[in-house]
Amino acid sequence: MSHEHHHHHHHxxxxxxxxxxxxxxxxxxxxxxxxxxxVGFWKGSLGxxxxxxxxxxxxxxxxxxxxAFKLSTTKATEKYTYGYRKGSVLISLLNALILLVAVxxxxxxxxxxxxxxxxxxxxxxxWTAGVGILVNGLTAFLxxxxxxxxxxxxxxxxxxxxxxxxxxxxxxxxxxxxxxxWTFVDPVVGIVIALVILVSTWKLLSESISMSIDAVPxxxxxxxxxxxxxxxxxxxxxxxxxxxxxxTTQTALTAHIVVAPGFEPENVVAEVKHHLRHxxxxxATIETERHGxxxxxxxxx
Numbered sequence: 001m002s003h004e005h006h007h008h009h010h011h012x013x014x015x016x017x018x019x020x021x022x023x024x025x026x027x028x029x030x031x032x033x034x035x036x037x038x039v040g041f042w043k044g045s046l047g048x049x050x051x052x053x054x055x056x057x058x059x060x061x062x063x064x065x066x067x068a069f070k071l072s073t074t075k076a077t078e079k080y081t082y083g084y085r086k087g088s089v090l091i092s093l094l095n096a097l098i099l100l101v102a103v104x105x106x107x108x109x110x111x112x113x114x115x116x117x118x119x120x121x122x123x124x125x126x127w128t129a130g131v132g133i134l135v136n137g138l139t140a141f142l143x144x145x146x147x148x149x150x151x152x153x154x155x156x157x158x159x160x161x162x163x164x165x166x167x168x169x170x171x172x173x174x175x176x177x178x179x180x181x182w183t184f185v186d187p188v189v190g191i192v193i194a195l196v197i198l199v200s201t202w203k204l205l206s207e208s209i210s211m212s213i214d215a216v217p218x219x220x221x222x223x224x225x226x227x228x229x230x231x232x233x234x235x236x237x238x239x240x241x242x243x244x245x246x247x248t249t250q251t252a253l254t255a256h257i258v259v260a261p262g263f264e265p266e267n268v269v270a271e272v273k274h275h276l277r278h279x280x281x282x283x284a285t286i287e288t289e290r291h292g293x294x295x296x297x298x299x300x301x
Contacts, residue, residue, distance in 0.1 A: 018146050018153065022066040025139045025160075029059045032135045036128055051128065058136075058159050061098060064091050065156040072150075072247035085247035088152060089211045092248055095155035096205035102162065103198050110190035113183075132167035136160045149219075151211070151248045155204055162197045169193050214244035217251055220280055225253070228275040234263030235272060243281070252283040259288050 037052040068091035074083030140160035147157040173186040207218050216222050220243060229238055237258035246252050253276060259265050265288035276284045 018069065018150075019066075021142045021146070022062060022069060022156075025142060025156075026059055026062045026066065028135060029055060029062060029139060032131065033059060035131075039128065051132075055132070055163070057098070057102075058163055061095055061159045062139075062156050064095055065152045067091060068152040068248065069150070072249050082246050085250060086245075088248040089208065089245060092151045092155055092204070093208040093212055095152065095159070096201060096208045099155065099158060099162070099197065099201040100205065102159075103194050103201060106166065106190055106194040106197075110187040110194065113187035113190070129167045129170040133164055133171070136163040136167060140164055149249065151204065151207055158197070158200050158204060162193070165193045165196065166190075211245040211248070216243045217245045220251055225276065225279045225281065228279040229255070229257070229272050232268060232271040232275050234260050234268035236260040240287075246283060250282045251280060252285075253281045254285045254287075256287045256289055259290060 033052050033055045036055065040052055068088035071084045071087040071091070074085060076083050137160075140157055143153055143157040143160065147154040169186075169189040169192075173189050176185045177183055211217060222241075222243060225243065226238060226241065229235060235257050238255055239258075240254070240256040242254045244252055257268065257272060259268050269286045269288060272286055273284050
């Protein structure tokens with residue numbers, strides 16, 4: 001019981017920390033949007049105003065990730081027996097699609113610059129790109145630790161990492177062009193950045209689609225789960241195993257186990273669930289069968 005209490009206390013602390021990171025990131029990026037838009041109006045720069053609009057989209061993506069985080073912790077109701085947790089999976093899919101649109105926009109803009117090359121603006125544009133590296137880079141750094149455990153946090157991390165790369169690309173292009181006059185460097189850097197983002201985004205999209213149709217989550221190894229279950233004392237056989245994502249952070253399992261002679265089903269189920277928690281399964285429904293009987297012989301479903 002003390003182990004369970006420690007686990008839940010640790011989980012609560014982690015959730016509270018992530019919630020604080022999301023709120024801080026949203027405030028930080030929204031403040032940057034306001035400053036950038038203000039400078040854009042002051043300098044009469046359409047480029048800055050356009051980039052402010054783009055960064056406002058990042059704030060929206062962070063807000064979506066925060067909503068998904070909240071949905072993943074909702075409680076069950078009479079109609080929605082898992083709460084609204086599955087909504088976090090749908091938001092991860094939406095975020096992946098938004099990232100794909102962003103990649104497409106970068107590619108199109110880079111291709112356009114090939115046909116009509118132009119120097120990267122200095123002054124306010126370069127200054128804004130530098131601040132963008134700091135703001136987006138800091139946000140990505142804050143999310144980096146948590147992005148391995150939640151696909152929505154990974155999506156938010158990719159958004160901010162992508163913007164950091166774009167801002168860095170603007171600075172690098174500006175320096176190279178000012179030193180060499182090679183205006184083609186700007187679109188080349190843009191295409192390279194887009195391809196780098198595309199690789200990560202494609203994996204995010206694929207995983208989101210898989211979770212949407214109740215495939216086994218990427219972070220769960222089915223064979224490892226079965227191995228953990230078989231380590232429980234009294235388990236003779238396992239079948240009818242189904243594993244799916246309740247939310248982007250929680251996984252469920254249903255299974256039938258055959259209890260060996262001489263073991264109490266309740267004790268075996270308790271030990272199986274203990275092993276499943278080690279394998280990353282938070283919600284398990286186990287149905288037991290006695291040795292010598294199976295679903296083929298009886299309607300145990």
